[in-house]
Structures are given as structure tokens and as C-alpha cells.
Amino acid sequence: MSADTTVTIYYGPLTWFEEQLGEEEYEGLLDIVYERDEANRRYTHVVEGQTPAEEEPAERPGHVVAESSDYASLNEHVITNFAGLVRSINPEHLHLHNPPMQVHAQLNRSYSTDVKQYDYPAVTRDVLIQFRDGFGDHLVGQADVKELLLAALYPLTTTRRTRPVVLMFYGPSGVGKTETAQFVNNLLSGTLLRKQFSMFHNDKFASYLFGGAHSEPSFAHDLLDRESGVILIDEFDKANSVFHSAFYQLFDDGVFEDKNYRVTLGPSLIICTSNYSSEDEIRQALGEALYSRFDSLVRFNPLSKDEIRRVIDRLVENRFTKLAREEQERVSADDLKFRLYPLADQPGNVRKLGKMVDQVIALTLVRAVLSESLQSAAADA
Numbered sequence: 383m384s385a386d387t388t389v390t391i392y393y394g395p396l397t398w399f400e401e402q403l404g405e406e407e408y409e410g411l412l413d414i415v416y417e418r419d420e421a422n423r424r425y426t427h428v429v430e431g432q433t434p435a436e437e438e439p440a441e442r443p444g445h446v447v448a449e450s451s452d453y454a455s456l457n458e459h460v461i462t463n464f465a466g467l468v469r470s471i472n473p474e475h476l477h478l479h480n481p482p483m484q485v486h487a488q489l490n491r492s493y494s495t496d497v498k499q500y501d502y503p504a505v506t507r508d509v510l511i512q513f514r515d516g517f518g519d520h521l522v523g524q525a526d527v528k529e530l531l532l533a534a535l536y537p538l539t540t541t542r543r544t545r546p547v548v549l550m551f552y553g554p555s556g557v558g559k560t561e562t563a564q565f566v567n568n569l570l571s572g573t574l575l576r577k578q579f580s581m582f583h584n585d586k587f588a589s590y591l592f593g594g595a596h597s598e599p600s601f602a603h604d605l606l607d608r609e610s611g612v613i614l615i616d617e618f619d620k621a622n623s624v625f626h627s628a629f630y631q632l633f634d635d636g637v638f639e640d641k642n643y644r645v646t647l648g649p650s651l652i653i654c655t656s657n658y659s660s661e662d663e664i665r666q667a668l669g670e671a672l673y674s675r676f677d678s679l680v681r682f683n684p685l686s687k688d689e690i691r692r693v694i695d696r697l698v699e700n701r702f703t704k705l706a707r708e709e710q711e712r713v714s715a716d717d718l719k720f721r722l723y724p725l726a727d728q729p730g731n732v733r734k735l736g737k738m739v740d741q742v743i744a745l746t747l748v749r750a751v752l753s754e755s756l757q758s759a760a761a762d763a
């Protein structure tokens with residue numbers, strides 16, 4: 383019996399898991415499994431009259447580790463009998479990162495297991511202050527959004543709150559919805575978990591939400607692996623209504639469970655974005671059950687021409703500082719702005735502004751370089 387293996391299960395991002403492991407020597411569970419598969423395939427030839435060399439009994443492994451992405455490489459039947467695998471490897475210590483529910487449950491029955499959970503960055507009063515003071519530097523206009531969001535974030539700063547705050551950002555394209563989610567997340571640190579629901583076709587989406595084979599991507603697994611305090615579900619309006627019920631428990635208690643994985647979010651921030659134009663439209667499209675589960679619906683207004691010009695100013699200034707010195711001498715920021723302002727008169731272009739700014743800068747630079755070389759060629763002649 384090998385019940386003296388100590389098992390520690392870690393739920394959180396990979397970077398944190400690696401920190402937890404520290405400097406000790408670890409063996410990868412997958413390496414051990416591959417090595418054993420290899421050994422099972424080897425034949426031993428016995429020559430008559432010779433006694434075969436005894437294979438040395440393998441030493442008991444000290445620390446064995448499996449990372450979140452490792453389970454996808456194991457066959458389904460290995461997962462189903464994970465406790466058996468551990469028994470046959472018989473390590474002194476086993477460290478598992480974001481394992482499937484089934485693995486956790488099996489080990490719980492046979493071993494003494496310890497669970498460690500990552501503390502996600504929380505919204506504090508300091509974060510509220512930074513949000514209030516920094517909003518204007520990151521976003522043009524949307525003053526109502528700032529006030530609404532401050533109120534919506536406040537519950538997360540209290541200890542009473544144990545479940546997530548769920549928000550719906552809605553409004554036209556290119557008015558700062560994703561930008562705002564990014565800004566809040568930057569205040570909390572950690573790469574933003576951003577899922578674009580339009581990227582999935584229906585059959586893939588079903589297995590993404592409800593779970594499929596271990597090797598397939600899954601929302602619950604992505605949630606377990608996340609680094610960020612903010613969870614951004616982009617283009618929520620593009621998800622087919624048959625999937626809406628999958629979000630009830632997530633929005634109510636912060637628990638999301640699929641066939642293989644289970645995650646408890648705690649007091650985090652879930653932001654869904656959409657291009658709906660009114661609360662009525664949201665209620666009709668999502669249905670009362672889902673609609674009523676949002677803590678707050680945050681309306682983003684179209685930008686005025688003047689505001690779009692300010693977005694252009696910021697984009698140009700931002701790109702300009704990133705140019706090399708000799709490039710900066712070849713273009714003038716004011717000239718660039720002036721050439722881009724007419725775009726403010728064509729609504730619907732804000733999303734493309736960044737790309738257009740890059741294009742105009744590149745074009746100006748290449749023209750300057752070409753005319754310089756033409757002039758120097760003329761001077762040489």
C-alpha cells in the first residue's frame with residue numbers, strides 16, 4: 383500500500399504554481415508515464431546458458447509534478463484510474479496543478495490531500511481611487527460609464543461579497559468597451575482572460591462550455607488557469623441562446639462546472655460586452671432569467687466628432703513616442719493629426735483608427751526616406 387504519498391492540489395495560474403514549487407528537484411508525471419510506456423515495449427532476449435541481468439528496482443520518486451496542461455496528454459482511461467497510476471509510481475510527494483474534478487475526487491479517497499488556492503487580485507479602495515483618477519487618461523468621454531462602474535465595483539471592496547459582480551457593457555462598436563475592461567484589469571494586474579464567443583462554431587462551442595474530452599479546450603479549464611481578477615466575455619450577443627443557461631450558476635454563485643472541471647470564482651469581476659442598443663433589447667434577446675442576473679448594465683454612448691478627434695490625438699501621440707529619433711524628425715505629429723481628423727466625420731471608423739494611424743505614419747516615413755535618397759542621388763550626379 384502506498385497511502386503515505388502526500389498529495390497537494392493547487393488551483394490557480396501556472397506562474398503561481400511554479401513559484402509554489404520553489405527550487406526542489408521535481409520529476410514530471412508525464413515523463414514518468416512515457417518512460418514506463420517505453421519500458422513496457424522493450425523485449426528482453428534471454429540467451430541459453432546465460433542468466434539475464436537483473437533489472438535494478440527503480441528508486442522511489444521524491445517530488446512528482448503534473449501541470450494544468452498535462453492532463454490533456456493522458457489517455458481517458460488513465461484519468462479514470464488516476465489513483466491507480468499514482469499507486470504504481472508511488473512518489474513521496476505529488477503536486478497537481480488544476481486537475482480535473484475526477485482526479486481530485488479519486489485522490490481524496492485514497493490519500494491525504496492538501497488544497498492550495500491562489501488569491502486573485504481583489505478590488506480594493508485603492509483600486510477604486512486609481513480607477514476614478516485614471517479613467518480620463520485612458521478613455522475619452524463616457525463620463526456616465528465611470529460613475530456607474532465605480533458604484534458597480536464598490537461591493538467587491540467589502541468582505542460581505544463572496545460571489546462575482548457581473549456586468550454587461552453595451553453600445554455601438556469602437557466606443558471603448560473592451561478598452562475599459564482592459565483598464566480595470568490593468569489596475570488589478572495579471573493578463574486579462576478574454577474570450578471572444580464569436581470565435582466558436584456551435585458544435586465546438588458546446589464542448590467548450592459543457593466539456594468534452596480532456597484534450598479539448600474548455601471554459602472551466604481556462605477559468606482555472608486564469609491570472610486575472612477580471613474575466614472578459616467579449617461579444618456575448620453572438621452566443622446562441624441555447625447556451626444561456628450555462629451561465630446561470632456562474633453569474634449567481636461564481637461556480638462553473640463542466641464535464642471535467644469545476645471552478646469557484648469568488649468575488650471577481652465578470653464583464654460581458656455586446657452591441658445591443660438598449661436595456662429592452664438585452665432583455666428581449668437574453669430573456670428575463672439571464673437578464674436579471676446582471677448586477678449592472680453599463681451603456682456606452684457613441685463618441686461625438688470632437689471625442690473621436692481626441693482619440694486620434696492620443697493615438698498619434700502614443701505612436702509618435704514609439705518612433706526612433708530620426709523617424710520623429712521626418713514626421714510631424716500635428717501634421718498627422720490634421721490628416722486623420724476627416725476620419726472623425728465618418729462614424730464606424732473608430733475601431734480602425736489605430737491601423738490607419740500606423741498606415742499614415744508608415745506612408746509619410748517611406749515618402750520622406752525615398753525623396754531623401756532621390757535628392758542625394760541628384761546631388762551625386
Ligand SMILES: Nc1ncnc2c1ncn2[C@@H]1O[C@H](COP(=O)(O)OP(=O)(O)OP(=O)(O)O)[C@@H](O)[C@H]1O
Binds near residue numbers: 520557558736
Ligand atoms: N472612449 C474611448 N476612448 C479612447 N479610445 C477609444 C475609445 N473608444 C474607442 N477607442 C479606441 O478604439 C479602439 C477600439 O475600442 P474598443 O476595443 O474598446 O471598442 P469596443 O467598444 O469594445 O467595440 P466592439 O463592440 O466592436 O468590440 C481602442 O483600442 C481605442 O484605441
Ligand SMILES: [Mg+2]
Binds near residue numbers: 559560
Ligand atoms: Mg470590444
